[in-house]
Each structure stands twice: as C-alpha cells, then as structure tokens.
Amino acid sequence: MPHSQTYRLSACSHDGAWHAQRISSCLTPFLKRGLYRCRIAAQAVHIVAAADSKVNVLLVGGGGREHALAWKLAQSPQLGSLFCAPGNPGISAEPGVASVADLDVDSHEEVVRWCQDREIGLVLVGPEAPLVAGLVDSLKRTGIRAFGPSAAAAQLEGSKAFLKDLCREYNIPTGTYEVFRDPEAAKGYIREQGAPIVVKAVGLAAGKGVVVARTVEEAAAAVDDMLVERKFGEAGSEVVVEEFLDGEEASFFALIDGESCVALASAQDHKAVGEGDTGPNTGGMGAYSPAPVVTPEIEAQVMEEIVQRTASAMVDRGIPFSGVLFAGLMIKNGKARLLEHNVRFGDPECQCLMMRLQSDLLEVLLAAAEGRLGAAQLQWSPEKALTVVLAAKGYPGSYKKGSSISSLGAVKDAKVFHAGTSSSPDGGIIATGGRVLAVTALADTVALAQQKAYKAVDQIHWPEGFCRRDIGWRAVERER
Numbered sequence: 001m002p003h004s005q006t007y008r009l010s011a012c013s014h015d016g017a018w019h020a021q022r023i024s025s026c027l028t029p030f031l032k033r034g035l036y037r038c039r040i041a042a043q044a045v046h047i048v049a050a051a052d053s054k055v056n057v058l059l060v061g062g063g064g065r066e067h068a069l070a071w072k073l074a075q076s077p078q079l080g081s082l083f084c085a086p087g088n089p090g091i092s093a094e095p096g097v098a099s100v101a102d103l104d105v106d107s108h109e110e111v112v113r114w115c116q117d118r119e120i121g122l123v124l125v126g127p128e129a130p131l132v133a134g135l136v137d138s139l140k141r142t143g144i145r146a147f148g149p150s151a152a153a154a155q156l157e158g159s160k161a162f163l164k165d166l167c168r169e170y171n172i173p174t175g176t177y178e179v180f181r182d183p184e185a186a187k188g189y190i191r192e193q194g195a196p197i198v199v200k201a202v203g204l205a206a207g208k209g210v211v212v213a214r215t216v217e218e219a220a221a222a223v224d225d226m227l228v229e230r231k232f233g234e235a236g237s238e239v240v241v242e243e244f245l246d247g248e249e250a251s252f253f254a255l256i257d258g259e260s261c262v263a264l265a266s267a268q269d270h271k272a273v274g275e276g277d278t279g280p281n282t283g284g285m286g287a288y289s290p291a292p293v294v295t296p297e298i299e300a301q302v303m304e305e306i307v308q309r310t311a312s313a314m315v316d317r318g319i320p321f322s323g324v325l326f327a328g329l330m331i332k333n334g335k336a337r338l339l340e341h342n343v344r345f346g347d348p349e350c351q352c353l354m355m356r357l358q359s360d361l362l363e364v365l366l367a368a369a370e371g372r373l374g375a376a377q378l379q380w381s382p383e384k385a386l387t388v389v390l391a392a393k394g395y396p397g398s399y400k401k402g403s404s405i406s407s408l409g410a411v412k413d414a415k416v417f418h419a420g421t422s423s424s425p426d427g428g429i430i431a432t433g434g435r436v437l438a439v440t441a442l443a444d445t446v447a448l449a450q451q452k453a454y455k456a457v458d459q460i461h462w463p464e465g466f467c468r469r470d471i472g473w474r475a476v477e478r479e480r
Contacts, residue, residue: 054080061126064419090418175243203235247332258320266294286471414456
C-alpha cells in the first residue's frame with residue numbers, strides 16, 4: 001500500500017554540505033548533496049498517539065477545504081468533540097461534528113477563552129489569513145495545541161518578497177526576480193527583461209494579486225494598478241517582478257514540524273475558469289491527485305531541493321516552520337522550480353487528498369503540532385481522486401447570491417463538499433459564494449474518477465451554477 005516518505009533535519013548551516021537519506025518502508029537510502037548540513041533519523045516508525053483520551057478539536061474556517069478536513073477528522077477514533085468556526089451547512093451535517101461555533105476568529109482573546117472553556121485539545125487553522133495574523137502564536141502562548149505555523153513562519157505565504165529572498169539565499173530553485181516599491185523602477189526592470197513576465201503583489205490578496213503579463217505594456221499596467229492605484233491595498237505596497245516559468249504546473253504537500261519533513265501527496269489544480277485552461281484565473285475550478293507529472297524522481301527532487309531546504313532555512317533563521325507546506329511547482333524537462341509556497345492545505349486539492357488519505361488525520365496533526373513527526377508513515381489509497389468545482393455563474397467576476405441548490409441527496413457515488421453555501425430559512429441550501437460546491441470521486445483511473453464526478457455533478461439541481469467539463473484532461477490523455 002503506498003505510503004509517504006519522511007525526511008528529518010537535525011543540524012543546519014549555510015556553509016556545510018547537506019546529506020539526506022530517504023526513508024521508505026524498506027529503508028532504502030539515498031544520498032544527495034546540497035547547501036545545508038542535516039542529519040537524517042534512520043528509523044521508520046508509525047506515529048504513536050499522544051494519549052488514550054479523546055481530543056476535542058476546533059477547526060477554523062468554513063470553505064471546501066475545511067469541510068474535507070472536518071469529514072476526515074470525524075473518522076478518527078481519537079476525536080472527542082469537533083467544532084468548526086464559522087463552518088458551513090455541509091460541515092454541520094457531517095456525522096461526528098458537534099457544532100458550528102459562533103466565534104469571531106479575528107479576536108484571538110475570544111478564541112483562546114472559548115478553547116479553554118471547552119477543553120479544546122487541538123486547533124486546526126485552515127485559511128491563511130488567521131495564520132499570518134498570528135492566531136497560532138496566541139493559542140500556543142496559553143498552552144493550547146495548534147496545527148499551523150507562527151506568524152513569522154507564515155511569511156512564506158504572507159510575503160512573496162520574504163519567500164523569494166529565502167529562495168535566493170538558500171539556493172531553492174525558482175524564477176529570477178526583483179522587488180520594487182517605486183513604480184518607475186519596476187517598469188524599467190520590466191523593459192529590460194521583456195515579456196512574458198509576472199507581476200505579484202507582495203502581500204495576501206485573496207489569490208488575485210498575480211498578473212501573468214504577455215506584453216510589457218500589460219506588465220506596466222499591473223505595476224500601476226498595484227503601486228499607484230493601490231488596487232490591493234497594503235498587500236500591493238511592494239511588488240515582485242519575476243521570470244515567467246513555462247512547463248506543467250503541479251501542487252505538492254508536505255508536513256513539517258520544524259525538524260522533520262513528511263511528504264504527503266501531489267495534485268494538479270485547474271485555475272483557469274474555462275475549458276482548455278482558458279479565461280481568467282480563479283481560486284481553482286477542480287483538481288485531481290496524484291499528479292502523474294510528479295514522478296518519484298521529481299518528488300525526491302522537490303523534497304530535497306524545495307521542501308527540505310525551506311525547512312532548513314527557517315530553522316537556520318530561528319523561525320522554524322510547523323504545519324503543512326504547499327509547494328506550487330512548475331515542471332519542465334524533468335525538473336521542478338518553485339512558483340509559490342502556501343502555509344495551508346490547498347483548495348480544491350485538499351478535497352482530493354482527504355479522499356485518498358487512509359491514515360488517522362487527527363493522529364498525524366497532533367504529532368506535527370507536538371514536534372514528534374519523526375519518521376511517520378502515512379497510508380494512501382492507490383485510487384485516483386478527482387474534484388469538480390461548481391461555481392456561481394459570473395464567477396470569478398460578479399455573481400448573484402441566494403440561489404437555491406437541491407437534489408444533493410441524490411449523489412451516492414461521490415462526496416459533495418460545501419464551500420460557499422448557507423442554510424435557507426426553510427432548511428434548504430443556498431449559494432452564497434463564488435465557488436460553491438466541490439464534487440469529489442475516487443476510482444482506479446483518473447478517467448473513471450472523472451466520469452463518476454461528472455455523473456454526480458449532473459445529479460445536482462442548480463441552474464445558476466456552472467463548472468468546467470474537462471477537469472483532469474492532462475491525466476486522462478496520459479492514461480490513453
């Protein structure tokens with residue numbers, strides 16, 4: 001049965017050689033050289049539960065990612081009560097979910113008091129904004145276990161300049177770049193480099209602060225939007241102008257507890273709104289896992305040169321990373337380069353990962369939060385998972401809210417995860433977001449998972465919604 005690979009860091013320095021030993025179920029070693037000195041723990045053991053007692057969990061977030069996490073957490077025999085804030089109707093309906101918490105997650109003091117009153121044993125923070133705002137720091141200061149990075153470590157996602165500077169200093173493969181506050185200097189650099197070129201707002205911009213400019217003029221306009229018009233507010237007070245990387249894009253996830261890195265799985269997201277990857281980018285219109293483009297050789301390179309070097313760098317800087325690390329990759333000619341890091345599970349990739357994960361999610365999150373990942377072995381289904389996102393017509397532009405969704409109960413051979421939904425006064429489900437549902441299916445091949453997912457999509461009655469009809473097309477072509 002497939003399992004994850006574990007990589008352990010022990011001592012790190014800029015000027016040393018870096019040695020890594022890949023631990024597999026048969027302890028097959030490999031040796032690589034790089035930038036840092038890291039000793040590998042040579043044992044492969046399963047995670048041991050922290051305690052025999054049940055653990056109460058608070059899950060922060062209310063999207064499709066959080067629904068998938070709640071669904072998987074509810075399967076753990078270690079789970080006591082599971083609370084979600086703000087949650088959604090799909091999460092509330094899951095067996096084993098205690099309740100949706102009426103809680104202001106922006107108030108760290110309120111969250112801490114609430115957790116203390118309910119003896120919460122673990123807080124899982126789903127979205128990036130509370131992580132960047134330091135919610136994990138506030139919880140840990142009061143002795144409450146939390147899964148996710150500190151505010152300082154969350155800069156890997158919260159500041160694109162921080163990430164790019166880290167890549168440059170620690171030899172993490174990525175595109176060339178420069179950071180600017182002066183719009184004229186940025187435009188001068190763009191003219192020197194030519195197009196295509198990428199302009200990014202440095203801070204969090206809800207996934208909208210990235211422009212892939214096909215012309216110099218388009219790139220210059222993006223600079224003006226961010227630095228002059230302040231279209232993205234403080235997030236656009238600086239911009240990163242970076243090399244356009246071509247190839248095939250993929251996502252890769254790993255768990256890190258500061259010293260240990262455990263590979264999770266690969267996936268491939270579909271960001272464009274239209275078939276054939278056309279139209280404006282969205283938060284993701286679908287995904288599948290695993291991604292065939294991430295071969296075992298590429299996975300080893302990603303773990304060594306990107307994930308582990310990132311973890312080493314953060315330890316070296318005195319801000320060790322703990323949580324899940326997402327690596328957005330561009331793969332070409334058998335090599336991966338880093339597009340971005342996120343410090344959370346992806347959406348809709350998380351839905352695919354949770355469908356395939358056979359290990360106890362709560363157990364592994366507790367281990368990561370307590371710094372005892374060690375040489376953990378995670379079990380994965382060999383089946384392929386595919387997610388189709390149903391979005392409101394007009395998305396990612398303007399769209400109407402409040403339309404009714406019905407026939408969800410008709411779906412039997414797939415899992416429907418809620419993202420942008422609310423309950424209507426009569427107990428029905430209404431759409432309140434742009435990306436509204438994520439329909440996920442498992443099968444032996446991506447083509448079969450695709451068929452099952454679209455069959456389920458067609459059983460849902462929502463005239464005001466739409467979806468891409470080609471999710472998984474690259475993998476299906478490979479299978480043919």
